[in-house]
Amino acid sequence: MVSHDFVTSHRKTYDSHYSRKSIEHDSFNNAFRTAATELRIQNVVRFPTGCKSLDNLLDGGIEAGVITQVYGPPGSGKTQLCNTLCVLLPSNYNAIYIDTEGSFRPERIKEIARTRGFEFLQRILVAKALDVKELESRIEVACSKIDLDSKIKLLIVDSIIYHYRAECAGRSKLPEKIQRLNKYMHLLLKTASSNAVALVVTNHQTQSSVDGAHNRVVPLGGNAVSYASKYRVHLDYRRARLDLGPCPPHDISFAINERGFTDVADD
Ligand code: GTP
Numbered sequence: 238m239v240s241h242d243f244v245t246s247h248r249k250t251y252d253s254h255y256s257r258k259s260i261e262h263d264s265f266n267n268a269f270r271t272a273a274t275e276l277r278i279q280n281v282v283r284f285p286t287g288c289k290s291l292d293n294l295l296d297g298g299i300e301a302g303v304i305t306q307v308y309g310p311p312g313s314g315k316t317q318l319c320n321t322l323c324v325l326l327p328s329n330y331n332a333i334y335i336d337t338e339g340s341f342r343p344e345r346i347k348e349i350a351r352t353r354g355f356e357f358l359q360r361i362l363v364a365k366a367l368d369v370k371e372l373e374s375r376i377e378v379a380c381s382k383i384d385l386d387s388k389i390k391l392l393i394v395d396s397i398i399y400h401y402r403a404e405c406a407g408r409s410k411l412p413e414k415i416q417r418l419n420k421y422m423h424l425l426l427k428t429a430s431s432n433a434v435a436l437v438v439t440n441h442q443t444q445s446s447v448d449g450a451h452n453r454v455v456p457l458g459g460n461a462v463s464y465a466s467k468y469r470v471h472l473d474y475r476r477a478r479l480d481l482g483p484c485p486p487h488d489i490s491f492a493i494n495e496r497g498f499t500d501v502a503d504d
Pocket residue numbers: 309310311312313314315316317318338340345493494495
């Protein structure tokens with residue numbers, strides 16, 4: 238009995254050792270690919286912004302699967318860019334638009350669609366978020382919906398910062414603001430990446446002193462927003478500058494008219 242027990246328990250240990258090894262082996266192979274394979278299977282989808290110069294700056298448009306942050310002062314064109322992106326989304330896809338500033342105007346979408354020769358389609362699912370709690374709840378339900386609905390290929394949050402800025406102002410609230418922003422930027426990034434969805438968040442800007450000497454314009458939300466973003470586009474005075482992305486910083490001109498966000502030549 239003793240020896241049988243010993244053999245059995247030894248066998249169990251031996252078997253579990255090898256089955257654990259094979260699980261580890263399987264999950265390693267599932268999780269990791271060589272860089273060469275990754276390059277071969279990479280099929281990056283990009284969506285047009287309405288402005289060819291900006292599309293070129295972004296290597297073909299807004300990339301699916303990652304977060305693009307668009308920031309700038311009031312009136313710089315952030316919302317117009319988001320509106321135009323929705324209109325130009327390929328007709329087999331849908332968009333979700335979370336509007337925190339009450340600036341979404343369906344009649345503007347209709348105008349951009351009409352002047353660009355598109356029908357005003359029922360492809361944009363829009364929700365307002367009136368405070369931080371509502372924004373976080375909208376982000377959660379939008380991400381759950383995207384996980385279930387492969388037709389949704391664009392998620393816009395215009396803007397990500399507005400309510401945090403108002404409700405979590407002051408030094409004492411800063412750690413809470415950073416923690417909450419981090420959590421929701423992480424959820425957005427995970428959703429974008431696992432569903433190949435183009436995620437666009439708009440952001441406000443502020444002045445920051447570098448080494449106490451020079452003032453420069455920086456996006457709000459600090460690293461919480463910037464680390465999650467693959468691309469960061471700064472808009473101001475009808476110029477767009479890619480200040481975070483695979484290409485060196487460079488800027489282009491754009492226009493805003495009845496066609497929405499567009500090239501200067503179309504103005
Ligand atoms: P905030 O949300 O205030 O931070 O600004 P924003 O960067 O989102 O600016 P937005 O995109 O709303 O507006 C940019 C500019 O677009 C405005 O200054 C207007 O000149 C122009 N614009 C806004 N709405 C319309 C419109 O319906 N028609 C036309 N032709 N231009 C518009």
